[in-house]
Amino acid sequence: MNIALFDLDHTLIPLDSDFEWGQFLVRIGAVDADAFAKRNTEFFTQYQAGTLDAVEYLEFALGTLAQFPRAQLDAWHAQFMEEVILPAVQPIATDLVKRHQDADDLVAIITATNRFVTAPIAKAFGVSKLIAAEPELDANGEITGKLKGIPTSGPGKVIHANEWLASMGKTLGSFANSYFYSDSQNDIPLLSVVTHPVATNPNARLKAHAQAHGWRILNLFND
Secondary structure, three states: OEEEOOOOOOOOOOHHHHHHHHHHHHHOOOOOHHHHHHHHHHHHHHHHOOOHHHHHHHHHHHHHHOOOHHHHHHHHHHHHHHHHHHOOOOOOHHHHHHHHHHHEEEEEEEEEEEHHHHHHHHOOOOOEEEEEEEEOOOOOEEEEEEOOOOOOOOOOHHHHHHHHHOOOOOHHHOOOOOOEEEEEEHHHHHHOOOEEEEEEEOOOOHHHHHHHHHHEEOOOOOO
């Protein structure tokens, strides 16, 4: 058996789901447009530059979610999927995931974005295993605004992937071939420990790193 890991934003979908969720909340009037949009854009710029404080951002995003009952959030997310995410999902990306699934590879999506935003997207790709930033929940299942555990970004992706595999008595070395698809230099730690790193729709920094190290470059959305 082989293993195939996928980043989500700008890798399997040609947008950033967390950023777009924030923009969606602004658009439907759920949050103060000027203040939220400004802060959301600042964080997104930091992410692109590789300077984002993951915990600070996640607790900003989760704090926004905590303002609303879970039932309301779920209703909004269904609307978000229909209006924003599903129209952006492209067959070339779903086919890539399916090729690994059809080969009986162990498949997972591993993303720095929180589980609330990404779980329905992983489901749309037919991927049952999602490793994502975990929001803390209270006894009633409501989001508290706090992050549970460590972020699933940068070196954190390696930690979380290893913990998941260890729970099954496996390591990355248990597999003949291990693949990780990502668009960002933020994911170089995990890309560096698989046998087949694939710079997918890479940003400029990851593209340069991939070229220097002889990694495969795959452009799903802009050939």
